[in-house]
Amino acid sequence: MGSFKLGGMTLGSLFKKPETLLYPFETKPAPAGLKGHIAIDATDCILCGICAKTCPADAIVVEKKDRTWSIDPFRCVQCSSCVRACPKACLSMDPAYTPVATAQSCRVVEVPDPKAAATTPASAAETETLTES
Numbered sequence: 217m218g219s220f221k222l223g224g225m226t227l228g229s230l231f232k233k234p235e236t237l238l239y240p241f242e243t244k245p246a247p248a249g250l251k252g253h254i255a256i257d258a259t260d261c262i263l264c265g266i267c268a269k270t271c272p273a274d275a276i277v278v279e280k281k282d283r284t285w286s287i288d289p290f291r292c293v294q295c296s297s298c299v300r301a302c303p304k305a306c307l308s309m310d311p312a313y314t315p316v317a318t319a320q321s322c323r324v325v326e327v328p329d330p331k332a333a334a335t336t337p338a339s340a341a342e343t344e345t346l347t348e349s
């Protein structure tokens with residue numbers, strides 16, 4: 217009796233839509249409340265480093281001399297502490313899935329210099345840096 221039921225289920229599943237998705241080519245819509253990942257609008261960043269000091273996972277590095285803000289998404293635990301701590305409201309949680317990666321990498325964002333921006337329009341450049349895991 218059990219094997220008839222199992223056989224029926226197996227045959228039935230052959231004609232059903234697959235329960236799984238071909239991730240990452242297909243993804244489910246992000247559910248409400250998904251924290252996603254950290255996004256930065258670096259144009260207002262003052263490189264104060266408060267976000268880095270607040271981060272419990274040491275995921276953020278602020279290099280004042282090089283004018284860079286970087287995050288290791290593999291360390292981030294999406295706690296939002298940095299978002300709440302930023303005095304310039306530069307950081308936010310982007311409610312989208314974190315892009316897949318085949319190697320551990322850091323997101324490095326060049327923070328525009330407001331003095332240079334007085335002559336040329338400010339824009340933040342973002343680069344992806346591979347780091348050793």
Ligand code: SF4
Nearest residue numbers: 271292293295296298
């Ligand atoms: S969300 Fe939390 S863990 Fe992630 S970078 Fe911000 S403070 Fe660090």
Ligand code: SF4
Nearest residue numbers: 261262264265267302
């Ligand atoms: S993102 Fe905010 S908290 Fe972090 S260095 Fe820039 S201004 Fe400071």
